[in-house]
Amino acid sequence: MAINKDSVNFCDKNKNLDISVVGEFGDLEIVEETCDSDDAGSAGANTISTFAKPAASPPVFGTVSVSNSENVHFGNNTYFQGPVTIKQIIQSKSGIENASYNKTDDEISKPPLYKEGTFDTGSDGFSIKTWQKITISAILFVVASTCGIIFGLQKMPDGNEDDAASEQGELLIAPDHLRIVSRMEWLAQPETGPLDKLRLPAPWVIISHTATAFCYSQSSCVYNVRLVQSFHVESRGWYDIGYNYLVGGEGSAYYGRGWDYMGAHTLGYNKYSIGIAFIGTFTKEAPTQKQLDACKKLIKRGVALGKIAKDYKLFAHRQLTSTESPGEKLFEILQEWPHFVKDVNLTNILPNY
Secondary structure, three states: OEOOOOOOEEEEOOOOEEEEEEEEEOOEEEEEEEEEOOOOOOOOEEEEEEEEEEOOOOOOOOOOOOOOOOOOOOOOOOOOOOOOOOOOOOOOOOOOOOOOOOOOHHHHHOOOOOOOOOOEOOOOOOEOOHHHHHHHHHHHHHHHHHHHHHHHHHHOOOOOOOOHHHHOOOOOOOOOOOOEEOOOOOOOOOOOOOOOEOOOOEEEEEEEEOOOOOOOOHHHHHHHHHHHHHHHHHHOOOOOOOOOEEEOOOOOEEEOOOOOEOOOOOOOOHHHEEEEEEOOOOOOOOOOHHHHHHHHHHHHHHHHOOOEEEEEEEEEHHHOOOOOOOOHHHHHHHOOOOOEOOOOOHHHHOOOO
16 A cells, blocks of 8 residues: 555634544545544644545535635636746737637648638738629629720710711611612601602692701611601591601701602692701701702602602792791702792692592
8 A cells, every 4th residue: 555645624613623634545535534633741642543545536526605705716727837838829810810829840840721702902901702702703793894885875976966976877878879778777656647649740849947956877877767656646646657758967868758648838739849858957057068969869860750740840848838848058059950930829830629
């Protein structure tokens, strides 16, 4: 039996009784009971008994209430002899170096690992995650799209001005060629009712203007022709656009009712005439030369096809009804054309049908 003198004392101060564990034997503890004498003449401690008992299990504490106390401790105490150094070995996930942490050889040789979807600066721990990248990209896309739309709207050419932007879409038409834009090309509405046949060849040609914006490209002319048709059909209640043909500022002719059907442009004189309208308003501004040439070519073709009489009479709209059409500037030009009737005496020139 080995007896160790590393004893733990449990002293009952009320009875002056000391119980000491003086050794161990297997699973048994050797316990010695001693008692100090209270007599003045007695000195030292008296051994009462020495016996073996099972080793004590760790103390178990039940419900404990502590109040108004300091330095209270439950359980075993651990005492260290000599200097003790405690190091914190936790590394931050952001990659901040811990001065107290000593890296192993494996950690030093491996390159730093970055989580997928993050960008680490390695200095201040700032990182950009995937959802942040997507949000920033979306914002930049919206801003760029908005700026592009605003810039594009500022650069759109004015349909009423013959500027360089409109000239980029200029049509190249040969001097002797007449380009006629069909109803399908200008997206015409179908007729809403039957149209009356025109007696051919027509003895008169009546020139009007549409009193709309000018047009210098096919796209803007198509837009204006469709506006005129919508106005005639929906507001005036006519079956179709009122003119037989229209001519645009880019030099094309636009098919209205055509050669064979009576127009609705000059009340009382439609059955005698082919009605041709200049797209635009010509009270203060004259038509383009291309527009004038297109009208002349159209009349010439009508004569060649037998749709217009060879000795036709040319009128301005204002000569036959109370209107400003075709505008003062265009009216001045028409007076110089062949077949123009300057003195209108309907008794002598009105056809007999």
